[in-house]
Amino acid sequence: MASLPKRIIKETEKLVSDPVPGITAEPHDDNLRYFQVTIEGPEQSPYEDGIFELELYLPDDYPMEAPKVRFLTKIYHPNIDRLGRICLDVLKTNWSPALQIRTVLLSIQALLASPNPNDPLANDVAEDWIKNEVGAKAKAREWTKLYAKKKPE
Amino acid sequence: MSSGGENDHFYSFDEGDSSSIELYESQNTSEFTIHGLVFPKLTSVTSQESEFDINEDEDGVDTIYDGMLDTPITKNSKRILCEGSVPNLNYECLTTKGIFERMLQRVDHLQPVFAIPSADILILLQHYDWNEERLLEVWTEKMDNLLVELGLSITANVKKDNDHNSHFREVEFKNDFTCIICCDNKNTETFALECGHEYCISCYRHYIKDKLHEGNIISCMDCPLALKNDDIDKVMGHPSSSKLMDSSIKSFVQKHNRNYKWCPFADCKSIVHLRDTSSLPEYTRLHYSPFVKCNSFHRFCFNCGFEVHAPADCKITSAWVKKARKESENLNWVLSHTKECPKCSVNIEKNGGCNHMVCSSCKYEFCWICEGPWAPHGKNFFQCTMYKNTEDSKSKNAEDANKTLKKYAFYYRLFNEHEVSAKLDWNLGQTVGTKVHALQERMGISWIDGQFLSESLKVLNEGRTVLKWSFAVAFYSDASHNLTKIFVDNQMLLATAVEFLSELLQIKNPEVIMKRRPEFYNKAGYVENRTIALMECGRELLCKGICKVVE
Numbered sequence: 016m017a018s019l020p021k022r023i024i025k026e027t028e029k030l031v032s033d034p035v036p037g038i039t040a041e042p043h044d045d046n047l048r049y050f051q052v053t054i055e056g057p058e059q060s061p062y063e064d065g066i067f068e069l070e071l072y073l074p075d076d077y078p079m080e081a082p083k084v085r086f087l088t089k090i091y092h093p094n095i096d097r098l099g100r101i102c103l104d105v106l107k108t109n110w111s112p113a114l115q116i117r118t119v120l121l122s123i124q125a126l127l128a129s130p131n132p133n134d135p136l137a138n139d140v141a142e143d144w145i146k147n148e149v150g151a152k153a154k155a156r157e158w159t160k161l162y163a164k165k166k167p168e
Numbered sequence: 169m170s171s172g173g174e175n176d177h178f179y180s181f182d183e184g185d186s187s188s189i190e191l192y193e194s195q196n197t198s199e200f201t202i203h204g205l206v207f208p209k210l211t212s213v214t215s216q217e218s219e220f221d222i223n224e225d226e227d228g229v230d231t232i233y234d235g236m237l238d239t240p241i242t243k244n245s246k247r248i249l250c251e252g253s254v255p256n257l258n259y260e261c262l263t264t265k266g267i268f269e270r271m272l273q274r275v276d277h278l279q280p281v282f283a284i285p286s287a288d289i290l291i292l293l294q295h296y297d298w299n300e301e302r303l304l305e306v307w308t309e310k311m312d313n314l315l316v317e318l319g320l321s322i323t324a325n326v327k328k329d330n331d332h333n334s335h336f337r338e339v340e341f342k343n344d345f346t347c348i349i350c351c352d353n354k355n356t357e358t359f360a361l362e363c364g365h366e367y368c369i370s371c372y373r374h375y376i377k378d379k380l381h382e383g384n385i386i387s388c389m390d391c392p393l394a395l396k397n398d399d400i401d402k403v404m405g406h407p408s409s410s411k412l413m414d415s416s417i418k419s420f421v422q423k424h425n426r427n428y429k430w431c432p433f434a435d436c437k438s439i440v441h442l443r444d445t446s447s448l449p450e451y452t453r454l455h456y457s458p459f460v461k462c463n464s465f466h467r468f469c470f471n472c473g474f475e476v477h478a479p480a481d482c483k484i485t486s487a488w489v490k491k492a493r494k495e496s497e498n499l500n501w502v503l504s505h506t507k508e509c510p511k512c513s514v515n516i517e518k519n520g521g522c523n524h525m526v527c528s529s530c531k532y533e534f535c536w537i538c539e540g541p542w543a544p545h546g547k548n549f550f551q552c553t554m555y556k557n558t559e560d561s562k563s564k565n566a567e568d569a570n571k572t573l574k575k576y577a578f579y580y581r582l583f584n585e586h587e588v589s590a591k592l593d594w595n596l597g598q599t600v601g602t603k604v605h606a607l608q609e610r611m612g613i614s615w616i617d618g619q620f621l622s623e624s625l626k627v628l629n630e631g632r633t634v635l636k637w638s639f640a641v642a643f644y645s646d647a648s649h650n651l652t653k654i655f656v657d658n659q660m661l662l663a664t665a666v667e668f669l670s671e672l673l674q675i676k677n678p679e680v681i682m683k684r685r686p687e688f689y690n691k692a693g694y695v696e697n698r699t700i701a702l703m704e705c706g707r708e709l710l711c712k713g714i715c716k717v718v719e
Contacts, residue, residue, distance in 0.1 A: 020350065021351040021352055022349065022351040025351045076378075078349055079374050111389045111390065112349045112371065113348070113365070113389040113390035
């Protein structure tokens with residue numbers, strides 16, 4: 016494997032030495048471009064008390080190309096589909112090389128706190144969210160209980 | 169409508185459609201008057217201005233098409249035709265570069281209104297998809313806010329974190345520079361906008377290179393401040409902004425596909441701009457097709473983006489093409505490109521444009537299409553283009569499907585034959601250029617006098633195209649109707665005429681060519697007449713609903 020770019024080494028070091036609260040990201044032993052990520056559900060959201068697992072991959076062209084991120088834990092959210100794919104501007108059109116892994120993960124956490132059903136990826140969930148927000152949130156809470164890991168007290 | 173002998177073309181029409189009867193009359197008379205005479209229409213074509221614009225040396229191939237397929241036949245034209253006429257299409261052919269240059273002119277024009285640098289106006293226009301009106305609207309509403317939004321001016325509260333005496337918007341060399349993108353520490357050239365976000369030149373180049381094809385405004389990697397074309401060229405070290413502008417114009421064309429169409433021909437980068445689309449519905453209603461021609465002389469239908477498909481309209485064309493796609497897998501292997509000689513069974517591959525085949529081993533003359541003897545073809549009718557509706561309409565239902573397939577196979581084969589022939593004609597065209605040269609050199613003929621060869625080839629091409637698509641029309645037409653019969657007769661006449669002309673064009677000896685020159689005029693003029701007649705007849709079938717797509 017080609018040597019790891021200095022940028023990735025630096026970012027990885029920083030993630031370990033100065034972790035973001037509520038977020039962990041560890042590179043895989045065999046492939047240092049592949050990260051196992053966990054994000055805690057933000058408080059006051061239907062996802063609180065849950066810990067969600069994600070995978071993150073830095074493509075060859077990183078940081079010119081955005082990292083690829085996907086939810087591994089099942090989640091009921093209008094901008095995240097059944098395969099865990101995420102609809103988020105900074106992962107697509109608004110990516111800039113000046114952004115980092117940590118900023119991306121923070122954006123995902125923010126997306127959990129404020130879902131955007133008007134720009135949906137999972138259409139059925141978004142529809143539910145618009146028509147019956149209370150019910151949808153209850154379902155999201157239920158899914159969090161069912162599928163996400165419990166936050167230790 | 170059963171009266172009328174086999175050779176009688178003057179079928180009566182229900183609605184006293186006198187104009188169309190006139191049409192058939194005029195054709196038949198022209199058939200007789202042109203014998204032995206230089207047909208005047210052709211010479212008048214060669215004297216049109218556009219003929220002088222072309223470069224004689226262009227591969228020796230003369231590709232001028234100002235022919236009958238480009239402009240629909242209207243009542244104003246010489247021939248009297250059946251009802252309805254459509255306005256001429258007002259269009260122009262452009263390239264992305266041409267459109268961009270026009271946009272630059274608009275920028276100069278707008279500069280006094282905006283009172284900001286031209287480069288900034290360019291960015292504004294780029295953002296608003298080159299839509300001047302929308303831009304002006306937003307501009308009057310938002311003004312300064314718009315400039316901030318699009319990264320053209322920096323807000324007071326954006327801190328300039330490096331206030332060292334950097335030369336913004338200039339490439340600078342720095343020792344021991346740490347770039348936060350690649351995290352490398354090196355002696356390197358750097359670039360920064362007024363925001364002070366400074367990166368090494370290799371990261372900047374990589375970033376810009378990835379964005380050039382998107383056509384959007386390229387901003388600083390860390391804030392919305394926009395890079396202008398000058399900046400892009402400075403960073404890249406060579407003029408790259410033209411590529412960005414090209415991409416932007418391309419997306420503009422894509423978004424305005426009602427007025428702008430890409431030429432569908434392979435590797436052609438022309439864009440046809442139809443200034444006024446209001447006449448298009450009229451074209452559709454009268455079963456004309458809006459054929460346009462790009463600067464590389466590719467002709468296509470502005471409506472469906474397909475090649476010239478008269479006499480078929482867009483609906484018939486798309487149905488036919490769809491069907492061909494579906495059925496071709498079954499049929500293609502049947503319609504291989506070789507055939508056995510009907511007499512001695514030697515395998516023959518057709519490598520010339522004419523359907524009059526002479527077997528090289530047994531000298532048997534036959535027709536490539538029907539594989540029958542050639543002798544009856546030359547004189548009167550082209551029997552092989554007539555679908556023989558052998559069975560009576562008694563046992564319909566059960567065999568209907570099978571019959572449709574058979575009918576389709578029949579017409580598809582004809583369509584295909586003429587497509588192949590048209591391709592071979594194209595090769596013929598390559599040799600026509602050399603023939604013209606040979607005439608000039610060996611016979612001392614002037615260039616303009618040698619043009620009858622390329623003129624004839626042009627007429628042949630158009631004739632074949634119309635003939636080819638007429639089989640699509642024939643397939644969808646009600647075979648029992650009298651007008652369909654007239655149409656089929658017209659097909660035969662054109663097919664015969666095309667074969668004659670094709671054969672003439674095979675002649676290689678310059679002396680013979682010059683000697684038979686009047687024949688070229690005659691045959692070409694005749695093909696031209698037959699082509700127009702077939703086109704009109706096909707359109708009439710469509711107008712009267714005799715030819716329609718049955719779901």
